Amino acid sequence: MRVIVDQSRCVASGQCVLAAGAVFDQREEDGTVLLLDASPPPELHDAVRRAAALCPARAITVGTSAGALDT
Amino acid sequence: MATIPASAVPEYPMARASGCPFDPPPALRTLAPVSRIRLWDGSTPWLITRHADTRAILADPRVSADVRRAGYPHVSAGAAARRTRGSTFISMDDPDHARLRRMVTGTFAIRRVEALRPAIQRIVDDRIDALLAGPRPVDLVQAFALPVPSMVICDVLGVPYVDHDFFQRRARVLVSRDQTVERAIAAQDELTEYLDGIIAGKLAEPADDLLSKLAGEHVATGELSRREAALMAVLLVIAGHETTANMIALGTLALLEHPDQLAALRDTDDPALIAGAVEELLRYLTITHSGRRRVALQAIEIDGQTIHPGDGIILAGEAANRDADAFPDADRLDVHRDARAHLAFGFGVHACLGQPLARVELQIVYGTLYRRMPGLRLAAPLEEIPFKHDSNVYGVYELPVTF
Numbered sequence: 001m002r003v004i005v006d007q008s009r010c011v012a013s014g015q016c017v018l019a020a021g022a023v024f025d026q027r028e029e030d031g032t033v034l035l036l037d038a039s040p041p042p043e044l045h046d047a048v049r050r051a052a053a054l055c056p057a058r059a060i061t062v063g064t065s066a067g068a069l070d071t
Numbered sequence: 072m073a074t075i076p077a078s079a080v081p082e083y084p085m086a087r088a089s090g091c092p093f094d095p096p097p098a099l100r101t102l103a104p105v106s107r108i109r110l111w112d113g114s115t116p117w118l119i120t121r122h123a124d125t126r127a128i129l130a131d132p133r134v135s136a137d138v139r140r141a142g143y144p145h146v147s148a149g150a151a152a153r154r155t156r157g158s159t160f161i162s163m164d165d166p167d168h169a170r171l172r173r174m175v176t177g178t179f180a181i182r183r184v185e186a187l188r189p190a191i192q193r194i195v196d197d198r199i200d201a202l203l204a205g206p207r208p209v210d211l212v213q214a215f216a217l218p219v220p221s222m223v224i225c226d227v228l229g230v231p232y233v234d235h236d237f238f239q240r241r242a243r244v245l246v247s248r249d250q251t252v253e254r255a256i257a258a259q260d261e262l263t264e265y266l267d268g269i270i271a272g273k274l275a276e277p278a279d280d281l282l283s284k285l286a287g288e289h290v291a292t293g294e295l296s297r298r299e300a301a302l303m304a305v306l307l308v309i310a311g312h313e314t315t316a317n318m319i320a321l322g323t324l325a326l327l328e329h330p331d332q333l334a335a336l337r338d339t340d341d342p343a344l345i346a347g348a349v350e351e352l353l354r355y356l357t358i359t360h361s362g363r364r365r366v367a368l369q370a371i372e373i374d375g376q377t378i379h380p381g382d383g384i385i386l387a388g389e390a391a392n393r394d395a396d397a398f399p400d401a402d403r404l405d406v407h408r409d410a411r412a413h414l415a416f417g418f419g420v421h422a423c424l425g426q427p428l429a430r431v432e433l434q435i436v437y438g439t440l441y442r443r444m445p446g447l448r449l450a451a452p453l454e455e456i457p458f459k460h461d462s463n464v465y466g467v468y469e470l471p472v473t474f
Binding site for chain 2: 009011012013014015017018019021025026027028029030031032050053054056057058
């Protein structure tokens with residue numbers, strides 16, 4: 001799994017941190033998403049997909065490690 | 072466009088059924104997923120009721136939240152008049168929206184809000200101590216549901232809680248559905264003036280709070296005028312009060328009417344169950360029951376309808392959150408379900424800024440109140456509870472309880 005975040009779209013709702021705190025964090029000054037792990041282990045894949053679906057700004061894209069996007 | 076006489080188009084907002092105070096108006100369910108409704112001013116914007124459509128429209132850059140645009144479906148004459156008093160990011164589009172919103176988002180980041188847990192827990196515990204020591208029956212709204220979020224948002228913003236009567240009264244006017252133009256403008260101006268004074272004080276004597284940060288980092292640098300900062304503060308004060316307070320009181324009433332659900336919440340110390348119950352109550356109650364409102368900038372095809380540029384659009388979250396395609400058995404309150412996809416905080420770039428704080432407050436309240444007051448019960452029949460049918464934020468005006 002390959003995770004991409006678009007910080008310019010992020011609105012700091014915090015949904016990604018709540019859904020997958022091992023993969024996402026927030027920048028101190030304005031809460032913008034920080035990606036901690038662009039290739040998270042399989043046990044976190046469901047949580048990461050959930051984070052992408054819950055993100056109100058659609059700032060998270062999840063693809064396969066080969067690069068094809070599936071979300 | 073089809074020429075349907077305006078009188079044949081159903082009026083919105085609609086009335087809830089008597090005896091079903093937690094359910095959306097039944098007439099909402101009989102509408103097509105995308106259909107015309109009629110507002111107070113005779114205009115006939117589109118109403119969207121499905122969960123998937125609501126998410127799609129709220130995340131669509133072809134719609135605008137700008138209240139100054141022709142065709143924007145205003146909530147009331149008072150709300151329409153308030154737009155002349157200046158805008159905040161809630162009624163702007165990007166890039167201005169994003170630039171201004173980012174000035175305040177840091178305060179509501181998950182880690183920052185988590186750090187507030189001990190202080191919020193203390194506020195909740197103190198109020199419960201006072202309830203237990205006080206007379207019964209008692210109105211839970213005045214004695215608990217309103218003061219808790221009010222004290223929290225005052226701490227976060229740096230507004231003195233002693234002034235709570237002043238700003239609570241004006242906040243109530245501004246969320247009323249039938250506010251007159253004069254009352255709305257007066258409430259808006261008085262709150263703006265009050266908060267402008269607070270911001271002036273923060274410029275002179277900064278403290279560790281959001282309004283000091285706004286003053287020091289953005290007003291002092293000339294990036295933001297004092298008036299813009301005061302308008303932003305008005306928005307934060309209103310949003311911080313009228314939402315969480317109603318979720319506490321209405322949520323408690325809903326749980327008292329669903330004793331099995333209340334018991335599940337009372338008998339657990341599992342933070343995940345409590346957090347899930349908060350999401351479910353947000354979904355089930357959807358207290359912002361007057362719709363998210365937008366105006367189309369370009370033509371949008373949806374469910375076989377064409378929304379034209381300049382058409383108003385209202386997203387009925389109270390219907391979307393009861394959409395069985397998104398939530399199986401959607402009319403059932405079930406604190407064990409995964410309700411996180413609810414739209415109670417909206418969706419898209421305007422999704423609620425304070426949602427992490429609201430979540431933590433509600434987790435602490437729901438996780439503490441019923442455990443410490445296991446005998447909590449209504450002190451009046453449900454039929455006598457005054458519901459906020461005339462407010463843009465649903466809830467109860469009073470909740471007489473005993474324990």
